[in-house]
Amino acid sequence: MRQRHIVLTLLFLLSIITYVDRVCISVAGPRMQNELGLGPEQWGWVVGAFTLSYALFEVPSGAMADRIGGRRVLTRIVGWWSLFTSLTGVVSNFWTLLAVRFAFGAGEAGAYPCSASAVARWFPSAQRARAMATVWMASRLGGAISPLLVVPIQQSYGWRMSFYVFGVVGLIWCAVWYWWYRDRPELKASVTPEEIREIGNPANEGHVALPWAQVFKQRNFWIILAMYHTYCWGSYFYLSWLHTFLVKGRGMNEGEMKNLSWLPFVAGMIGNIFGGTVSDRLVLRLGLKQGRRIVGCAGLAMSGVFMLTCALNPNGIAWGPLVLDGKVSGIILLSLGYFSMDCMLPVAWAVCQDVGRKYAGAVSGSMNMAGQLGSFMSSIAFGYLVGAWGDYNLPLIPFSASLMLSAFLFTRINPEQQLIPGDELPVQKAA
Numbered sequence: 001m002r003q004r005h006i007v008l009t010l011l012f013l014l015s016i017i018t019y020v021d022r023v024c025i026s027v028a029g030p031r032m033q034n035e036l037g038l039g040p041e042q043w044g045w046v047v048g049a050f051t052l053s054y055a056l057f058e059v060p061s062g063a064m065a066d067r068i069g070g071r072r073v074l075t076r077i078v079g080w081w082s083l084f085t086s087l088t089g090v091v092s093n094f095w096t097l098l099a100v101r102f103a104f105g106a107g108e109a110g111a112y113p114c115s116a117s118a119v120a121r122w123f124p125s126a127q128r129a130r131a132m133a134t135v136w137m138a139s140r141l142g143g144a145i146s147p148l149l150v151v152p153i154q155q156s157y158g159w160r161m162s163f164y165v166f167g168v169v170g171l172i173w174c175a176v177w178y179w180w181y182r183d184r185p186e187l188k189a190s191v192t193p194e195e196i197r198e199i200g201n202p203a204n205e206g207h208v209a210l211p212w213a214q215v216f217k218q219r220n221f222w223i224i225l226a227m228y229h230t231y232c233w234g235s236y237f238y239l240s241w242l243h244t245f246l247v248k249g250r251g252m253n254e255g256e257m258k259n260l261s262w263l264p265f266v267a268g269m270i271g272n273i274f275g276g277t278v279s280d281r282l283v284l285r286l287g288l289k290q291g292r293r294i295v296g297c298a299g300l301a302m303s304g305v306f307m308l309t310c311a312l313n314p315n316g317i318a319w320g321p322l323v324l325d326g327k328v329s330g331i332i333l334l335s336l337g338y339f340s341m342d343c344m345l346p347v348a349w350a351v352c353q354d355v356g357r358k359y360a361g362a363v364s365g366s367m368n369m370a371g372q373l374g375s376f377m378s379s380i381a382f383g384y385l386v387g388a389w390g391d392y393n394l395p396l397i398p399f400s401a402s403l404m405l406s407a408f409l410f411t412r413i414n415p416e417q418q419l420i421p422g423d424e425l426p427v428q429k430a431a
Contacts, residue, residue: 003191004122004199008131010177011115012138014078017173018111019142019239020149021085021166022050025101026243027150027261028159030254032097033244035159042094044383047240048376049098053105055372058365061110065117065361069183074114075174080107082170089163110361112349112368117361120353121184124200126280128353129292133276133346140272140342143265147243151258215419220355221363225370227409228348231300233402234307235341236375238264241382242334249314249392250330260331267339275299275343279350288354288416292347296410299343304403306337311396341403344410354415363419374402 025032025047033043065073084104091097112135119131153162182188185196215221237245243261246252252260275295283291309317310333317329324332349364356363378399385395 002195002198003185003188004195007118007122007181008134010173010181011118011135014074014111014115014173014177015135015138016142016145017078017166017170018081018108019139020146021081021108021170022239023143023146023265024085024150024162024166025088026239026241027147027257028154028162029244030247031154031159036091036093036097038094040383040386042383043244044380046094046097046101048379049101050105050108051236051240051372051375051379053102054109055105055369055376057106057109058113058369058372059362061113061365065110065114070114070118070361071178071181071183073110074118074181075178077107077109077111077114078170078174078177081111082167082174083107084167085170086164086167089160110365113361113365116349116352116364118181120357120360122199124198125354126284129276129279129283129346129350130273131276132349132353133272136276136342136345136349137269137272140265140267140269140338143239144262144269146265147258147261151254155254211420215363218417218419220414220417221366221419223409223412224348224351224355224363224367227296227406227413228367228371229374230402230406230409231341231344231348232371232374233378234303234337234399234406236378237382237396237399238268238334238338240375240379245392246327246330250327252327256327260327263331264335264338267335268342271299271339271342272346274339276346276350278343279347289414292351292354292415293411293413296344296347296351296413297407299340299347300403300407300410301340303337303341303344304400304407306333306340307396307403308400309333310337311393311400314391314393348410351413351415355417355419357418357420359419378402 029043029047032038038046061073061077081104084100084107087100088097088104091100115135116132119128119135123131150159150162153165185191185199242264243257246257246261247254279291279295281291282294285291286294310330313329313333314326316323316325317333318324348367352364352367353360381398382395385398386392389395
């Protein structure tokens with residue numbers, strides 16, 4: 001077994017834990033809102049507080065991984081967020097919940113940029129989209145199993161216990177990661193010279209700081225940020241409002257939610273591995289530019305179509321002789337939408353590695369910062385739109401439009417253009 005696959009396994013487990021912790025509050029949302037007396041506008045601020053701090057600390061954490069390495073940075077990140085996951089279980093009112101979720105987001109910021117930085121150092125370029133697809137697939141697995149884990153815990157011990165349990169799991173991961181991982185393959189004694197040759201050395205020049213003045217002049221950089229920002233307006237709905245939407249917008253009870261709400265995340269999991277694999281294969285056949293653009297644009301455009309169809313058919317939909325009520329049709333359409341947008345997700349992160357090379361942590365951190373600002377704005381906007389319109393379906397219409405805009409922006413990205421001129425990255429054949 002190649003050692004880089006152990007790295008990917010650890011990142012896979014990290015991603016599961018990350019999204020179990022994130023989606024936990026969405027699953028617990030209806031119970032928490034009832035117990036703490038929170039309206040839709042207040043709940044929008046609760047789920048938005050995480051994304052705001054996550055966005056603010058994303059670039060510093062990603063850049064730190066480039067400078068001092070993911071071994072120490074990821075250990076700090078996971079330890080911090082595990083603490084505040086547990087502290088979510090002790091809140092007693094809106095303001096303490098808001099403060100804890102803000103601190104949680106600050107701690108978790110940088111987890112995926114650090115993962116991208118590790119992948120850039122441990123994998124050849126022609127395997128990176130699939131590697132990031134595996135990481136993001138794990139996040140959807142975490143989202144899928146979250147209601148299956150959280151709801152039984154809540155029913156037996158209350159919603160607070162679920163946060164205590166998942167906080168401890170993160171601390172266990174920290175210990176294993178710090179013990180095993182090294183920041184570069186050549187620092188790990190079990191990595192053979194053959195595997196080091198397979199990986200190559202394009203992103204292993206040591207720890208570096210991104211020359212921001214040069215990057216800010218690159219049009220490519222700003223398009224990547226705008227694409228991910230508009231994408232996150234649609235995608236964060238699944239992590240922040242989905243379970244409340246199913247209960248209050250489509251009339252599901254808690255049992256139905258537990259049995260059906262995992263489907264979009266499984267669809268996303270499949271979309272991640274499908275999109276990353278197809279993109280890497282297209283890169284080898286059509287080149288880097290078309291291999292990334294085709295998958296990214298098509299996935300985003302289709303996700304916008306499915307979300308819009310869901311919004312316009314709150315009472316159900318008929319496909320020929322097949323008639324589906326609002327609950328089932330909503331789950332199916334949102335699942336297809338998540339599959340489509342997640343075909344794009346590993347491609348976007350691979351683009352950051354394509355254009356950022358040894359600066360992959362800082363570049364992907366910048367992209368994710370722009371995205372999480374979109375997540376923050378969308379989570380707040382959804383709550384206020386529900387309050388203004390008295391409807392949980394209509395807010396999906398502007399979100400679907402944002403996904404269509406993101407699809408257009410992806411066609412303007414050039415993954416062959418390095419952000420630092422002269423820092424060219426050859427496309428390598430898969431080993």
